[in-house]
Amino acid sequence: MKLITAVIKPFKLDDVREALSQIGVQGITVTEVKGFGRQKGHTELYRGAEYVVDFLPKIKLEVAVKADLVDQTIEAIAGAAQTGKIGDGKIFVTSLEQIIRIRTGETGESAI
Amino acid sequence: MENEIFQLQYALDTFYFLVCGALVMWMAAGFAMLEAGLVRSKNTVEILTKNVTLFAVACTMYMVCGYAIMYGGDYLLSSITGDGVAGAEEPATYAPSADFFFQVVFVATAKSIVSGAVAERMKLFAFLAFAVVMTGFIYPMEGSWTWGGNDVFGVYNLGDLGFLDFAGSGIVHMAGAAAALAGVIMVGSRKGKYGPNGEVHAFPGANLPLATLGTFILWLGWFGFNGGSVLATASVESANAVAVVFMNTNAAAAGGCLAALVTAKFLFGKADLTMALNGCLAGLVAITAGPDTPTALLATAFGAIGGVLVVFSIVTLDKLKIDDPVGAISVHGVVGLLGLLLVPVTNGDASFSGQIIGALTIFGWVFGVSLVVFGAIKAVMGLRVSEEEEYEGSDLSECGMEAYPEFTQ
Numbered sequence: 001m002k003l004i005t006a007v008i009k010p011f012k013l014d015d016v017r018e019a020l021s022q023i024g025v026q027g028i029t030v031t032e033v034k035g036f037g038r039q040k041g042h043t044e045l046y047r048g049a050e051y052v053v054d055f056l057p058k059i060k061l062e063v064a065v066k067a068d069l070v071d072q073t074i075e076a077i078a079g080a081a082q083t084g085k086i087g088d089g090k091i092f093v094t095s096l097e098q099i100i101r102i103r104t105g106e107t108g109e110s111a112i
Numbered sequence: 113m114e115n116e117i118f119q120l121q122y123a124l125d126t127f128y129f130l131v132c133g134a135l136v137m138w139m140a141a142g143f144a145m146l147e148a149g150l151v152r153s154k155n156t157v158e159i160l161t162k163n164v165t166l167f168a169v170a171c172t173m174y175m176v177c178g179y180a181i182m183y184g185g186d187y188l189l190s191s192i193t194g195d196g197v198a199g200a201e202e203p204a205t206y207a208p209s210a211d212f213f214f215q216v217v218f219v220a221t222a223k224s225i226v227s228g229a230v231a232e233r234m235k236l237f238a239f240l241a242f243a244v245v246m247t248g249f250i251y252p253m254e255g256s257w258t259w260g261g262n263d264v265f266g267v268y269n270l271g272d273l274g275f276l277d278f279a280g281s282g283i284v285h286m287a288g289a290a291a292a293l294a295g296v297i298m299v300g301s302r303k304g305k306y307g308p309n310g311e312v313h314a315f316p317g318a319n320l321p322l323a324t325l326g327t328f329i330l331w332l333g334w335f336g337f338n339g340g341s342v343l344a345t346a347s348v349e350s351a352n353a354v355a356v357v358f359m360n361t362n363a364a365a366a367g368g369c370l371a372a373l374v375t376a377k378f379l380f381g382k383a384d385l386t387m388a389l390n391g392c393l394a395g396l397v398a399i400t401a402g403p404d405t406p407t408a409l410l411a412t413a414f415g416a417i418g419g420v421l422v423v424f425s426i427v428t429l430d431k432l433k434i435d436d437p438v439g440a441i442s443v444h445g446v447v448g449l450l451g452l453l454l455v456p457v458t459n460g461d462a463s464f465s466g467q468i469i470g471a472l473t474i475f476g477w478v479f480g481v482s483l484v485v486f487g488a489i490k491a492v493m494g495l496r497v498s499e500e501e502e503y504e505g506s507d508l509s510e511c512g513m514e515a516y517p518e519f520t521q
Binding site: 044045046047048049050110 | 231387
C-alpha cells in the first residue's frame with residue numbers, strides 16, 4: 001500500500017478529484033496549505049509597509065492506494081493538475097505501513 | 113393653536129434629537145467592526161470587548177459626573193426629571209433627557225477612537241480604567257470650555273475668541289486622537305512592527321469585509337453626528353440646515369474616499385482598500401467642524417483634502433515609529449485639526465486664531481492629562497500585555513476565547 005501526497009494549485013482540485021474518481025479512487029483527504037518550490041514570491045505593500053508574499057496558497061491531497069494502482073493515480077493527478085506554468089506542484093509517494101478502518105476495525109488493503 | 117404648534121415643534125425636535133443620537137450610537141458598531149477587521153485574528157475578541165465595554169463605561173460615567181461637569185447641573189443627572197430640568201431658566205424646546213442622550217453618545221465616540229490606536233498590546237482593564245477617567249473627567253472638562261461655553265480655568269473664553277466647532281472635529285475627534293496619541297506613546301509599538309534600520313513591517317488585518325462594513329456603518333451614523341448637531345428640525349430654517357448638513361457630510365465622505373484611493377494608488381502602485389476606508393472617515397472628520405456653511409462642491413473638496421492628508425499622515429506616523437494599527441490618530445487627530453481650520457473658509461463667525469487657540473487648548477489638555485493618567489495606570493497595574501501574551505494574542509491571554517475558532521464540534 002502506498003500513500004500518495006500531492007501539492008497542487010487550488011483551482012485544480014475539482015479536476016483532480018474528477019480524474020481520481022474515474023480510476024476508482026474512493027477517498028481522499030484535502031488540506032489548505034501554503035508553500036513555494038522554485039517559484040519565487042513577491043513583495044506587496046500594506047498601508048505603505050512592505051511585506052514579502054513568499055508562501056503561496058496550495059492544496060495538499062492525500063490518497064491511500066494499493067501498490068498496483070500507484071502509476072495510474074500519479075498519471076491521473078499529474079494530468080489533471082498540470083497547467084504548464086510555474087507552480088504546478090509535486091507528487092510524493094511513500095510506503096504505508098498499516099491502514100485501519102475505524103468503524104469496522106478492518107486492516108490492510110480491505111481498509112482502503 | 114399656538115400652544116399646539118409649540119407642542120408639535122417640541123415633539124418633532126425631541127424625536128429628531130433622539131433618532132440622531134441613536135444613529136451616533138450605531139457608530140459604535142462601526143468602530144467595532146472597523147477595528148475588528150484591521151487587527152489580526154488573534155486580537156479580535158479583545159478589541160470587540162473593548163469596544164462594547166467602553167461604550168458602557170462612557171454612558172455610565174457621563175451620567176454619574178461627566179454631563180454635570182460639562183453643562184452644569186447635579187451629579188447622577190438628578191436635576192433632570194421626566195418633565196424637564198428643575199430650575200431651568202427658559203422653557204426647553206426639546207426634552208432634557210434627549211439632550212443628555214445625544215451628548216452621551218458623543219462621549220462614547222471620542223473614547224472609542226483610542227481603542228483602535230492601542231490595539232493588540234494594551235491590557236483590556238488598563239484601557240477601561242483610562243476610559244473611566246476620560247469619559248468622566250477629561251472629555252467633559254474640554255467640553256465645558258467649548259460647547260459648555262465656560263471659561264478655560266477662568267482665563268479665557270473660546271467662544272468669545274471665535275472658536276467654532278459645529279459637531280466636534282476638534283472637541284470629539286481631535287480630543288480622542290490626543291488621548292490615543294498619549295496611549296500609543298505610553299504603551300509602545302507592537303513587537304516586530306519596526307525594524308532596527310527603520311523598516312516598517314506589515315501586520316495585515318484579519319477581516320477586510322468587516323472593516324468595510326464598519327466604515328459604511330460609520331458613514332451612516334455620521335448623518336446623526338452632524339445632522340443632530342443642528343439641534344432642531346421643526347422649522348423651515350432648521351430643516352433646511354439639516355438638509356445641507358446631510359448633503360455636505362455625504363459629499364465630504366465621497367471626496368475623502370476618492371482622494372485617499374488615488375493617493376494610495378499614486379504612492380503604492382495599487383489600490384489600498386484600508387486607505388480608501390480611512391479616506392472616507394477622514395472626509396467625514398474634515399467636514400464635521402463646519403458642515404452647514406460650504407457648498408456641496410466645497411464640502412467634497414474639503415473631504416478630498418482630508419483624504420490626501422490622511423494617507424500621508426499614516427505613512428509618516430509609521431516613519432516616526434508611532435504605531436497606530438487602524439490609523440485613528442491620523443483620521444481623527446490630523447484631519448480633526450484640518451476640520452477646525454477649514455471652518456473660517458466658509459464661516460465668517462469663526463476666526464483662524466480662534467480655531468488654533470481652541471485646537472491647542474483641547475489638544476494640550478487632553479494629551480497632557482491622558483499622559484499622566486496612562487502613566488499612573490502603568491505604574492499601578494501595567495499597561496501592556498507580556499511579550500509572550502502579545503505573541504499568542506490577547507484573545508487568549510485577556511479574554512480566554514478565539515474569534516474564529518477552528519476544530520470546534
